[in-house]
Amino acid sequence: MSGTISQPAESEGRTVDGAASQPQEITQKIQEEARRLLRDDKGDVVIGYCQAWDDEVVSPCFVTDGSQVGKLVFNEYCYHNLARYLVGCEGYLTSRFRTDEEAPRVALVSTPATLRTVVGLIQEHQFERDDLIVLGIVDGTPVGIEPDVTVGRIKVDRDEQERVSAELQRLEMMSVSERWDWWEGQFSKCIRCYACRQVCPFCYCEQCIAEENQPQWIDRSSSPQNNRSFHIIRACHLIGRCTDCGACDRACPMNIPLSLLYGKLAAEVQRAFGYVAGTDLEATPALVDVLASESGER
Amino acid sequence: MEARILQRDRLLQLVDELIKDYEVIAPRDELSYGEIGSSSEVYLAEEKPVKSLKEFFFPDREVLFEYLLRGEEVKLVPLSLPDDTARVILCARPCDAAALPILDQVFAGDYLDPSYLQRRKSTLIISLACQHPAKTCFCTSLGGSPAGTEGSDLLLTPLSEVYHVQVITERGRALVEKYGQFFQESDEAWERERALVEAELRERVTKRVDVEGLSEALEFGSPIWETLTPQCVDCGVCTFLCPTCHCFDIQDEGDPGGGARIRLWDSCAFREFTKMNVAQPRPTHFRRYRQRIMHKFRYYVENFGKTLCVGCGRCIAHCPSGIDITEVLNRVRG
Amino acid sequence: MENTFLPRLMTVESIISETPDIKTFRLTFQDGGTERDFSFQPGQFGVFSVFGQGEAPFGFANSPTRAGHVECSIKRVGKVTRAFHRLNVGDTVGFRGPYGRGFPIEEMRGKNLVFAGGGIGLAPLRSLIWNCIDTRADFGDITIVYGARSTADLVYKQDLERWVEMEGIHTVLTVDPGGEDEGWKGEIGFVPAVLERVEPSPESAMAITCGPPIMIKFVLRSLTEMGFAPAQIITTLEMKMKCGVGKCGRCNIGSLYVCKDGPVFSYEDLRGLPDEY
Numbered sequence: 089m090s091g092t093i094s095q096p097a098e099s100e101g102r103t104v105d106g107a108a109s110q111p112q113e114i115t116q117k118i119q120e121e122a123r124r125l126l127r128d129d130k131g132d133v134v135i136g137y138c139q140a141w142d143d144e145v146v147s148p149c150f151v152t153d154g155s156q157v158g159k160l161v162f163n164e165y166c167y168h169n170l171a172r173y174l175v176g177c178e179g180y181l182t183s184r185f186r187t188d189e190e191a192p193r194v195a196l197v198s199t200p201a202t203l204r205t206v207v208g209l210i211q212e213h214q215f216e217r218d219d220l221i222v223l224g225i226v227d228g229t230p231v232g233i234e235p236d237v238t239v240g241r242i243k244v245d246r247d248e249q250e251r252v253s254a255e256l257q258r259l260e261m262m263s264v265s266e267r268w269d270w271w272e273g274q275f276s277k278c279i280r281c282y283a284c285r286q287v288c289p290f291c292y293c294e295q296c297i298a299e300e301n302q303p304q305w306i307d308r309s310s311s312p313q314n315n316r317s318f319h320i321i322r323a324c325h326l327i328g329r330c331t332d333c334g335a336c337d338r339a340c341p342m343n344i345p346l347s348l349l350y351g352k353l354a355a356e357v358q359r360a361f362g363y364v365a366g367t368d369l370e371a372t373p374a375l376v377d378v379l380a381s382e383s384g385e386r
Numbered sequence: 387m388e389a390r391i392l393q394r395d396r397l398l399q400l401v402d403e404l405i406k407d408y409e410v411i412a413p414r415d416e417l418s419y420g421e422i423g424s425s426s427e428v429y430l431a432e433e434k435p436v437k438s439l440k441e442f443f444f445p446d447r448e449v450l451f452e453y454l455l456r457g458e459e460v461k462l463v464p465l466s467l468p469d470d471t472a473r474v475i476l477c478a479r480p481c482d483a484a485a486l487p488i489l490d491q492v493f494a495g496d497y498l499d500p501s502y503l504q505r506r507k508s509t510l511i512i513s514l515a516c517q518h519p520a521k522t523c524f525c526t527s528l529g530g531s532p533a534g535t536e537g538s539d540l541l542l543t544p545l546s547e548v549y550h551v552q553v554i555t556e557r558g559r560a561l562v563e564k565y566g567q568f569f570q571e572s573d574e575a576w577e578r579e580r581a582l583v584e585a586e587l588r589e590r591v592t593k594r595v596d597v598e599g600l601s602e603a604l605e606f607g608s609p610i611w612e613t614l615t616p617q618c619v620d621c622g623v624c625t626f627l628c629p630t631c632h633c634f635d636i637q638d639e640g641d642p643g644g645g646a647r648i649r650l651w652d653s654c655a656f657r658e659f660t661k662m663n664v665a666q667p668r669p670t671h672f673r674r675y676r677q678r679i680m681h682k683f684r685y686y687v688e689n690f691g692k693t694l695c696v697g698c699g700r701c702i703a704h705c706p707s708g709i710d711i712t713e714v715l716n717r718v719r720g
Numbered sequence: 721m722e723n724t725f726l727p728r729l730m731t732v733e734s735i736i737s738e739t740p741d742i743k744t745f746r747l748t749f750q751d752g753g754t755e756r757d758f759s760f761q762p763g764q765f766g767v768f769s770v771f772g773q774g775e776a777p778f779g780f781a782n783s784p785t786r787a788g789h790v791e792c793s794i795k796r797v798g799k800v801t802r803a804f805h806r807l808n809v810g811d812t813v814g815f816r817g818p819y820g821r822g823f824p825i826e827e828m829r830g831k832n833l834v835f836a837g838g839g840i841g842l843a844p845l846r847s848l849i850w851n852c853i854d855t856r857a858d859f860g861d862i863t864i865v866y867g868a869r870s871t872a873d874l875v876y877k878q879d880l881e882r883w884v885e886m887e888g889i890h891t892v893l894t895v896d897p898g899g900e901d902e903g904w905k906g907e908i909g910f911v912p913a914v915l916e917r918v919e920p921s922p923e924s925a926m927a928i929t930c931g932p933p934i935m936i937k938f939v940l941r942s943l944t945e946m947g948f949a950p951a952q953i954i955t956t957l958e959m960k961m962k963c964g965v966g967k968c969g970r971c972n973i974g975s976l977y978v979c980k981d982g983p984v985f986s987y988e989d990l991r992g993l994p995d996e997y
Contacts, residue, residue: 140708142521147708148617168707172619178671185670277417279437279446281622281653283706299658301799307639309447309650314639339706341436341623342417450725453771460771460812464726497965500721606974606994633969636725636962638774645772647725652968660970662960663797665933667996677972685975 204366838931
């Protein structure tokens with residue numbers, strides 16, 4: 089990586105603390121920053137959102153040319169975790185289909201959950217902070233990273249939080265066997281399309297355990313047992329890493345409420361270790377801490 | 387056109403009668419079609435079920451045979467064919483029914499798939515015209531219609547007061563004759579109204595793609611593929627929900643004592659699909675997406691004279707990245 | 721109606737360790753009859769399985785002129801091939817096939833034949849070579865150029881020795897530079913380069929090549945430079961396959977399925993196809 093990203097001046101591009109910005113203001117700000125980065129040759133690609141086939145649908149987009157900047161939008165439908173496009177064997181920052189010299193300078197439109205994801209990916213050494221220009225949208229929750237430019241300020245979706253927590257409470261009230269049956273019912277809907285995994289920035293492994301066949305940890309067909317194994321193993325691999333962005337839940341065509349699973353895991357990690365993924369770049373990730381202390385390194 | 391009329395309030399009674407004689411499959415919830423035990427379980431919504439009908443002919447997980455392992459010896463237990471309990475699929479979407487004659491090219495053409503054929507043979511399809519085509523629908527571009535008859539035995543079209551019942555096949559005629567007490571003869575007035583309704587429903591399908599000359603316009607070597615759908619995440623949503631996608635994998639699942647050889651859905655979007663230990667002909671995303679489009683709109687046309695798409699729009703509605711295949715096709719055409 | 725996916729059972733009659741990672745399996749049908757209800761052509765393949773581990777396609781390595789059994793050579797690379805390498809004599813495997821189009825033997829009749837093989841790519845060629853030897857009068861001169869990374873990686877060593885000694889067959893063996901050992905009497909160098917030194921005439925000839933993709937690429941170039949027309953060059957392709965009958969969707973090159981329309985293709989066929997193999 090070139091590592092030659094110039095930081096914008098401290099005062100530039102900051103919104104006033106407190107007040108939430110209108111989506112149009114955020115859109116405008118994103119376009120402004122994108123135009124400037126491309127024009128001044130400070131960035132090669134801006135990863136953001138553009139309008140898709142309906143007013144209520146957006147699509148991740150990759151703007152490399154100033155003339156395309158007008159496509160960039162921001163609205164309430166921008167829930168995709170764009171950090172997903174940075175990593176993995178074809179990721180913008182980690183692709184193995186090009187040389188390091190060819191690595192593009194990437195600017196990423198980042199919602200609060202995406203910001204926390206970027207922190208996690210840096211902690212996991214997928215790339216370094218200076219490899220990325222962060223166009224951040226904040227909501228007052230801790231994000232563990234200072235955006236290069238704050239392009240907007242949104243409100244936390246309290247309704248959604250309350251809905252999830254009420255659902256979780258309802259599940260907690262169930263007996264263990266009732267809860268097991270409930271989840272079994274959810275996982276039995278799974279068609280093994282792997283949309284949950286494919287949209288997840290933390291599922292960057294080139295060889296996922298779901299496809300590993302020596303040994304064959306998980307059989308591939310969509311039986312209730314195989315689906316349960318897949319989802320439980322995936323969840324275990326995301327403990328203390330998942331930033332609860334909700335992308336998997338929204339991507340699932342079969343409406344499996346993965347937010348409940350991952351929300352529960354995040355809550356347990358916080359309860360047991362006082363750790364919230366993605367909120368502190370310097371912190372040792374929860375499981376690294378546990379594993380290290382179990383192996384006597386701490 | 388041969389047709390009957392079914393009074394609106396008698397449909398549910400007919401369903402309950404059918405349930406006495408057949409395994410009846412109908413839209414059961416927003417996700418899928420499924421077997422119903424009573425007419426009250428039919429779930430009629432504006433949106434089509436997330437999953438298509440293909441799983442009832444080409445299941446996502448199908449046991450090909452079982453094997454028992456005893457030391458050096460192997461005993462194979464061939465599966466008996468699906469029993470030929472007659473099934474009726476009720477309130478099928480015309481696009482889902484239209485997909486079946488397309489799938490027949492694969493499983494009932496030069497190669498005959500016994501279980502697929504058995505299921506096709508034992509299943510009668512009563513479609514229900516779509517009253518609320520979605521924004522994502524583009525069936526009319528593919529020769530279909532919200533009131534299309536392709537692949538159905540009977541087609542119900544809701545008119546102002548009644549259901550118009552179009553008899554499409556011999557099997558369909560046998561069914562309306564068997565349950566003759568529910569039906570009355572249609573007349574010219576009903577036929578006129580049906581034609582008007584269909585014309586109006588067709589108008590509501592607004593998304594279009596021009597398939598005329600499309601297969602020739604799709605060029606493997608075009609540079610456009612490389613930048614066409616960078617937002618695609620290589621998941622299997624579009625292929626698994628598609629009523630015509632039919633690629634599969636074969637896997638052994640079991641334990642040291644025995645198990646089964648399984649046929650399961652697979653997807654050209656997955657890296658593993660073509661990955662060998664020594665080589666990978668489609669290592670990058672654009673090659674995999676190109677395969678999907680080329681297969682549907684060129685290779686299948688070359689091999690079978692049909693387009694591998696009915697315009698149901700599920701791949702658009704459920705794509706986690708907001709990709710619209712009609713826009714993709716229009717862009718490829720330039 | 722026959723279930724295509726239901727395999728026939730075969731017994732492992734013998735296992736030959738060809739190289740550190742290649743074994744040849746000689747298999748016989750458990751239900752008896754071979755000639756009666758089973759025949760194949762050189763270049764065709766079968767889908768073989770170890771129950772519980774899965775299926776994989778392998779070309780026939782023996783000649784149909786010496787039937788009564790089936791032979792396939794398997795390199796240990798993945799789950800199924802590893803399972804094969806763990807088998808013992810007497811074990812049971814599954815087989816279905818034969819699938820695909822074999823070598824165009826009718827077209828080869830009366831011609832001089834040039835074989836260029838590398839590594840385990842000799843397997844399908846071996847099937848054809850023995851077929852031609854057994855019907856020797858039907859063909860002209862036979863030239864065989866075969867190479868491997870090292871002497872330890874040469875397969876079918878007994879066959880190679882016999883071909884070297886056989887009259888009317890010109891057999892040249894080679895190993896990659898550095899792959900020779902003491903007493904190596906063959907050539908040292910890559911197959912395409914050795915082929916160029918041997919310089920077979922394209923006159924009334926056909927060339928058949930199989931080996932690693934990179935070798936095939938350079939052999940095609942060498943043969944072309946020596947004057948072989950694309951229609952005179954035959955090769956066989958390897959792709960990931962599951963069904964073997966053109967249905968599962970993964971082995972296509974354009975609208976052709978390697979399992980059904982191949983795996984044998986002429987260079988002329990290949991040049992008209994998308995570059996995706």
